[in-house]
Amino acid sequence: MQTLLITGATGYLGSHLVHALLAAGHRVAILKRAVSNLSRLDDCMPQLAVFNIEDDLDLPFKSLGHIDAVIHTATCYGRSGEKASEIFAANTVFPLQLLETAAFFNTESFFNTDTILFKYLNAYSLSKHHFAEWGKGFADTGKINFVNIKLEHMYGAGDDSSKFSTHVISACLKNIDELQLTLGEQKRDFIHIDDVVSAYLCLLGNVGKVGKGFSEFAVGSGQAVSIRDFVNTVHRLTVSRTKLDFGAYPYREHELMQSEANLSGLLALGWQCRYDLETGLKQVINFERKHL
Numbered sequence: 504m505q506t507l508l509i510t511g512a513t514g515y516l517g518s519h520l521v522h523a524l525l526a527a528g529h530r531v532a533i534l535k536r537a538v539s540n541l542s543r544l545d546d547c548m549p550q551l552a553v554f555n556i557e558d559d560l561d562l563p564f565k566s567l568g569h570i571d572a573v574i575h576t577a578t579c580y581g582r583s584g585e586k587a588s589e590i591f592a593a594n595t596v597f598p599l600q601l602l603e604t605a606a607f608f609n610t611e612s613f614f615n616t617d618t619i620l621f622k623y624l625n626a627y628s629l630s631k632h633h634f635a636e637w638g639k640g641f642a643d644t645g646k647i648n649f650v651n652i653k654l655e656h657m658y659g660a661g662d663d664s665s666k667f668s669t670h671v672i673s674a675c676l677k678n679i680d681e682l683q684l685t686l687g688e689q690k691r692d693f694i695h696i697d698d699v700v701s702a703y704l705c706l707l708g709n710v711g712k713v714g715k716g717f718s719e720f721a722v723g724s725g726q727a728v729s730i731r732d733f734v735n736t737v738h739r740l741t742v743s744r745t746k747l748d749f750g751a752y753p754y755r756e757h758e759l760m761q762s763e764a765n766l767s768g769l770l771a772l773g774w775q776c777r778y779d780l781e782t783g784l785k786q787v788i789n790f791e792r793k794h795l
Contacts, residue, residue: 506530508563508570511577515662518543523700525550532563564608572612573605580627587626594630599637606646612710614650621757642717655723655764659696660790671734672791675743683751687731689760692723695783698776705774723764724776
């Protein structure tokens with residue numbers, strides 16, 4: 504059993520990790536905002552140690568004795584009109600302060616959730632890359648191990664409606680008149696939430712093999728498909744009447760046109776991806792159809 508501190512625990516990925524870590528017998532603490540919606544954790548709150556970001560960051564470490572690892576999943580995408588300085592504060596300054604605190608209290612490892620997006624695509628991706636660079640520099644001092652997780656395009660049942668995959672599935676299930684998209688030639692590596700969680704647990708369970716200092720792992724299915732093929736697959740599986748308007752939107756500047764996880768690091772630790780895209784989408788579509 505390890506004692507673990509999770510950020511972003513009230514979010515989609517974080518809440519799934521919390522449930523899986525508790526089921527695996529770990530002692531779990533969460534670090535959240537005072538105003539966070541706890542609905543994703545309603546069934547397990549009595550099992551958690553809960554701390555607020557607005558309080559002293561030393562508090563979890565002093566209260567729990569020793570924390571073996573921090574798993575950082577909290578992020579600000581900038582989708583609610585946040586200023587660049589606010590995104591920087593959430594994605595770079597806050598986790599750096601937490602990393603410093605964890606190192607001071609002799610936490611062995613810090614697991615960071617990073618992005619695959621081009622550094623200069625937007626304020627979100629720039630701030631995420633900045634923190635990963637800080638993490639590498641900090642790990643090189645020997646004070647803490649920094650495991651950087653380059654997460655591909657995650658999808659799953661019950662994810663936020665602002666996410667691309669959820670938006671497409673919802674639109675097709677509701678048979679909206681028209682779904683406007685780019686040409687859809689860009690390729691993405693879609694990975695089911697259950698496979699994402701199992702990858703985190705694999706890394707956590709093999710922390711001794713991961714190595715000291717800085718290490719980086721790609722987390723995806725290892726199979727890239729075009730956005731067009733992804734949308735067409737959802738359209739077919741939902742038997743949707745929605746018109747797909749490919750080319751309605753231009754590509755973003757600095758759009759990433761090809762992304763596919765190199766899984767050699769995870770495979771060497773014994774991890775395997777369980778869901779192919781069609782199987783995963785069927786599961787998500789069945790769930791979303793029941794919750795329309």
